[in-house]
Amino acid sequence: MPAKAEAGKAAKKARPVKAKRAAAPSVAPLPVPSGPPLQLLSVASEVFPLVKTGGLADVVGALPAALAEEGVQALTFVPGYPAVMEALEDGETVADLDPILGGEARVLRGRAAGLDLAVLDAPSLFARPGGPYSMPGGGEWSDNGVRFGTLCRAAALVARGAIDGYRPDVVHCHDWQAGLTPAYLHFSPDPAPPSVATIHNIAFQGQMPPDILGELGLPPEAYSIEGVEYYGSVGYLKSAVRLADRVTTVSPTYAREIRSSEFGMGLEGLIAARGADVSGILNGIDLSVWNPETDPSLAARFSRTTLGRRSANKPALLSRLGLDPDSNRPLFGVVSRLTWQKGIDLLVEALGTLLGQDADLVVLGSGEPALESALSAAASRHPDRIGVQLGYDEALAHLIQAGADALLIPSRFEPCGLTQLCALRYGAIPVAARVGGLSDTIVDTNEMARRAGVGTGVLFSPVGREPFEQALVRTCELYRSPATWRRMQTNALRTDVGWAGPARTYADLFRQLATPAVTQA
Known part of the structure; x- marks a missing residue:
């Protein structure tokens, strides 16, 4: 089912929640280490200012700079859309994925808009006109399941060392488009770093027909209720909620709401079953982009x-x-x-x-x-x-x-x-x-x-x-x-609406996963 149609169908079930709400799970703060930065691989389908359809891009684009202040170095892995390829500075091929993915595919590494990027250059999937999900005349690309499944598969390869000299400590997956990444990590026999899945909107779940499994390169055992199977389909977001080491949403109240049938869009049972593994971390905004004292779009600047x-x-x-x-x-x-x-x-x-x-x-x-x-x-x-x-x-x-x-x-x-x-x-x-x-x-x-x-x-x-x-x-x-x-x-x-506080919470979570022995001590 296309994501937009799926969201519209699911959203009509939502009603305000009036039930008593449980306290949001908390993350114990860890000191910022003085040594080398923690390496984070962030996987997403869009990133501001290169490709944007909504708030997801803003978060993916702004969070790395705030994480850097917390001792976390983020490498953002995104598809090679035309706008991304055009903006990439000094892009260097760091991994050839042709033999694995069965078509022209490589990973480029470079910088764009101040971001450290790894780009999946797969022209048959991403070198297309229109938006990241839709055709120029409207309607979604019929192979979006394959396109973003391939993004996840490539991200998992990078996470397991496909780029020589790079091995992330934690993988951060955003929304359904990156949702299969934890599945590829889980069902691989090779050692894999821990993963965090962030739900930006649970109404968009990425449900694909079961026959896509063969095209995705996942093993048959992945298609089970403990894996990617979801009501007879392959559930991209469902697999992330099930298989990621931790799950976050973008506010504490939403983390509580999605445990209910009114807001959970069918995933409330699984969300509730994950218990304290699901938490809410508020988004922020980029205070350099949204600054009324310096904003060139205003008739008059102010503070x-x-x-x-x-x-x-x-x-x-x-x-x-x-x-x-x-x-x-x-x-x-x-x-x-x-x-x-x-x-x-x-x-x-x-x-x-x-x-x-x-x-x-x-x-x-x-x-x-x-x-x-x-x-x-x-x-x-x-x-x-x-x-x-x-x-x-x-x-x-x-x-x-x-x-x-x-x-x-x-x-x-x-x-x-x-x-x-x-x-x-x-x-x-x-x-x-x-x-x-x-x-x-x-x-x-x-x-x-x-x-x-x-x-x-x-x-x-x-x-x-x-x-x-x-x-x-x-x-x-x-x-x-x-x-x-x-x-x-x-x-x-x-009001503090910036990323400093949320980034500190994310960094604490990433460090907990990367250094479990220290956390338990």
Whole structure:
């Protein structure tokens, strides 16, 4: 089943969890070693700024620099898409995989965008137009199972020494596209390093027909419930959850949520069975990329101590989207995939309430055609109040974060979310569903928080039209209290949304796996 269709089918089962939640497993900190850095092989299907379809690329691109501060040297293993091959500097062939993979395939090593990369140069699989998963005209490549299975197989070869002089201490696999890597390590007779699998969104699982097993080069015994078999298919993410030494998700709350049928998307039983082997580590954002003091995309740069300068970005944003630049109305922004998971249908239903609160709206994103059409039609009906740009524009995304008064994130489930972290960094007040990483990163400005002066946003639950509309009304009320609003913005700008803390937690985990004897001592 294609990943997008699979996610849409699974996501429709999700509902907010109200059950009591267990404490998230913790990782005991280890001292940063003074000797050689721990060697990490990071395996992913995309990496910012070279190839990006979502937050996965941002994480894969930003984490290595933060890990370096913790004594971890990451080598990022990615497919040789045209954009990657073009950006690779001084690429050198370090492994010839032709005889093993049965076709032209080699590993190049070099640097691009400040990253140490190992690139799987397999032209028949990755030298294609379009996106990393989809054809230029739309629709996913029919051989995605083989493409990313080959990526995993090659990654396992690198992990076991295919590159002369390189042997990682730990392998870090991201999402279903890298999910078979632990299987190749597990079912090989050769010694293999431990592995960590990170689930960025459990709705995308990579389920492929069973006859793909022969093409993947996995042994027959791998196709079992203790291996890659998943309800009669080959489950890429399932095998990672089952066979990786540790499993992480991208927020503590999401790590608890996916143990339930409401959010586990069929994997909740296996997640629960792994127990303390599953933990949540919050994402961060690259503070050098998302920095309102230096951002070239802004009309006016600012900081917490020069917050007044932020106001110049609002008229610039309104003009960019064809709205009245002199408007004094509260301006809501959306930077998102326009999908059911992201709650964009709730936004469409709540437009009457938003406009009735004398507020404006700007939207940047793409996704489900019906939602794109509904938002575009609303912009046509209210050209002076609603601005919509379909697609993605990195510079405009930055300007929305700096120019909107508040950012809307009515997601039905949200593993972590990066857009609210960017909003906090830029002083746009996040208005979000109380789910996943949104609840971990936003302090609701309720009456108690307001009196204590600690609120950074507006949270609502359960996820539905009426609670969302109530949140819109409450946000507009807060906006009309300038002192309260400025305090919220100041609190938001003080929030630590960088990678330093999460990288320390990842590094502790990697060191525990690489040095189990030291950990147990």
